Amino acid sequence: xxxxxxxxxxxxxxxxxxxxxxxxxxxxxxxxxxxxxxxxxxxxxxxxxxxxxxxxxxxxxxxxxxxxxxxxxxxxxxxxxxxxxxxxxxxxxxxxxxxxxxxxxxxxxxxxxxxxxxxxxxxxxxxxxxxxxxxxxxxxxxxxxxxxxxxxxxxxxxxxxxxxxxxxxxxxxxxxxxxxxxxxxxxxxxxxxxxxxxxxxxxxxxxxxxxxxxxxxxxxxxxxxxxxxxxxxxxxxxxxxxxxxxxxx
Amino acid sequence: xxxxxxxxxxxxxxxxxxxxxxxxxxxxxxxxxxxxxxxxxxxxxxxxxxxxxxxxxxxxxxxxxxxxxxxxxxxxxxxxxxxxxxxxxxxxxxxxxxxxxxxxxxxxxxxxxxxxxxxxxxxxxxxxxxxxxxxxxxxxxxxxxxxxxxxxxxxxxxxxxxxxxxxxxxxxxxxxxxxxxxxxxxxxxxxxxxxxxxxxxxxxxxxxxxxxxxxxxxxxxxxxxxxxxxx
Numbered sequence: 001x002x003x004x005x006x007x008x009x010x011x012x013x014x015x016x017x018x019x020x021x022x023x024x025x026x027x028x029x030x031x032x033x034x035x036x037x038x039x040x041x042x043x044x045x046x047x048x049x050x051x052x053x054x055x056x057x058x059x060x061x062x063x064x065x066x067x068x069x070x071x072x073x074x075x076x077x078x079x080x081x082x083x084x085x086x087x088x089x090x091x092x093x094x095x096x097x098x099x100x101x102x103x104x105x106x107x108x109x110x111x112x113x114x115x116x117x118x119x120x121x122x123x124x125x126x127x128x129x130x131x132x133x134x135x136x137x138x139x140x141x142x143x144x145x146x147x148x149x150x151x152x153x154x155x156x157x158x159x160x161x162x163x164x165x166x167x168x169x170x171x172x173x174x175x176x177x178x179x180x181x182x183x184x185x186x187x188x189x190x191x192x193x194x195x196x197x198x199x200x201x202x203x204x205x206x207x208x209x210x211x212x213x214x215x216x217x218x219x220x221x222x223x224x225x226x227x228x229x230x231x232x233x234x235x236x237x238x239x240x241x242x243x244x245x246x247x248x249x
Numbered sequence: 250x251x252x253x254x255x256x257x258x259x260x261x262x263x264x265x266x267x268x269x270x271x272x273x274x275x276x277x278x279x280x281x282x283x284x285x286x287x288x289x290x291x292x293x294x295x296x297x298x299x300x301x302x303x304x305x306x307x308x309x310x311x312x313x314x315x316x317x318x319x320x321x322x323x324x325x326x327x328x329x330x331x332x333x334x335x336x337x338x339x340x341x342x343x344x345x346x347x348x349x350x351x352x353x354x355x356x357x358x359x360x361x362x363x364x365x366x367x368x369x370x371x372x373x374x375x376x377x378x379x380x381x382x383x384x385x386x387x388x389x390x391x392x393x394x395x396x397x398x399x400x401x402x403x404x405x406x407x408x409x410x411x412x413x414x415x416x417x418x419x420x421x422x423x424x425x426x427x428x429x430x431x432x433x434x435x436x437x438x439x440x441x442x443x444x445x446x447x448x449x450x451x452x453x454x455x456x457x458x459x460x461x462x463x464x465x466x467x468x469x470x471x472x473x474x475x476x477x478x479x480x
Contacts (some may be wrong), residue, residue, distance in 0.1 A: 027332075094479070095344065095345075118345050121345070123345055127341065128341055129271070129337055129341070130339065131337075133270050134269065134273075143346045146263060146346050146347040146351065147260075147346050151416070188342060
């Protein structure tokens with residue numbers, strides 16, 4: 001059975017979780033004993049946050065965030081600048097440690113905490129830099145190799161095509177525009193077909209066609225796993241099954 | 250077994266990427282080679298053809314100067330592989346994709362190759378400018394290789410530590426110096442022996458100390474690096 005729970009912080013300034021009315025059909029119930037996923041079927045992954053809190057020194061960014069997200073669902077995290085959207089995403093992939101609370105990924109009968117769960121995560125963020133002295137293709141080949149994967153060049157070119165960089169894979173990243181660099185970040189994140197996709201400011205620097213690529217990526221991820229999107233662009237709220245609004249504590 | 254294979258394949262990928270990046274940017278190589286050339290020329294202008302003097306004190310001075318040149322070039326260049334990742338913010342992508350141990354091993358191998366290239370260039374320059382004569386070449390090469398291995402094991406972890414600090418170059422020297430002093434003393438003794446034509450039987454105990462140092466620092470670095478990398 002799907003379970004969903006959230007708890008508001010006990011402070012006056014609350015973080016709120018809202019269910020959105022989306023057109024997507026509800027995701028199927030997921031059982032931990034489900035066999036390994038096929039691309040057409042949501043992966044058996046669950047993300048569970050329990051009483052999560054983050055602070056920088058004495059300043060509390062947010063606290064008391066508890067929720068469960070299941071395969072096929074998209075969570076949009078919104079809020080003003082400094083409310084902790086990017087911080088939450090960094091906590092989810094273990095780039096930062098929470099002040100309190102736990103984050104757990106349940107995947108194929110095992111529980112993974114953020115650092116151990118990194119092979120399951122694809123992360124796109126404006127502050128994610130790739131190697132400028134390498135070409136787009138060389139970047140992808142390198143990151144595939146460190147993830148112990150050996151995709152063919154044809155597969156890598158297809159991935160570049162998917163993110164709208166067809167024909168530019170052999171150019172050095174230094175020659176890319178900011179929008180093209182952001183598209184390459186998507187290719188980096190999708191390279192290992194992760195069941196969890198974390199998108200920080202997903203359409204920043206992208207043109208209309210780039211935004212359409214993001215639409216496709218998120219739509220495809222619904223059949224593949226979980227997406228968490230941090231944004232303060234009201235147009236991007238539509239992506240979410242749920243919207244978590246963070247308010248400064 | 251599969252885990253070890255994945256680890257080594259990740260380390261190899263990082264090593265190859267660093268070599269490829271270095272060949273395109275010459276970020277560290279130019280600085281190291283320039284430093285080696287400047288040092289050899291400056292020393293030769295100061296002391297002349299020191300290599301022509303074969304008394305024990307001159308041999309000690311020759312090997313000390315060689316290791317000082319290598320040390321300062323290493324302190325100047327070996328931290329760059331980690332510093333560059335942090336400064337250009339590519340460390341985030343690497344942190345998410347690669348295992349910490351693979352990152353350490355890849356960077357370690359890259360630093361070792363860099364230092365071995367520096368060894369060759371510096372030695373050739375010293376031979377040319379100072380007329381240094383190497384009486385036992387095989388022992389000299391072994392001392393240089395083992396000393397460089399030890400130097401790399403000691404400095405690679407320190408480079409990872411300082412990469413996220415503000416006062417990088419100064420901190421690197423300060424943190425690395427106490428670790429490096431013991432190996433420098435042994436390496437200088439061994440190199441002096443090789444320059445003077447000492448036998449392998451005399452050099453072997455020094456090589457054993459250097460190799461023990463390298464193994465100890467490598468094991469400690471492998472254990473500590475994940476904490477440094479994720480800090």
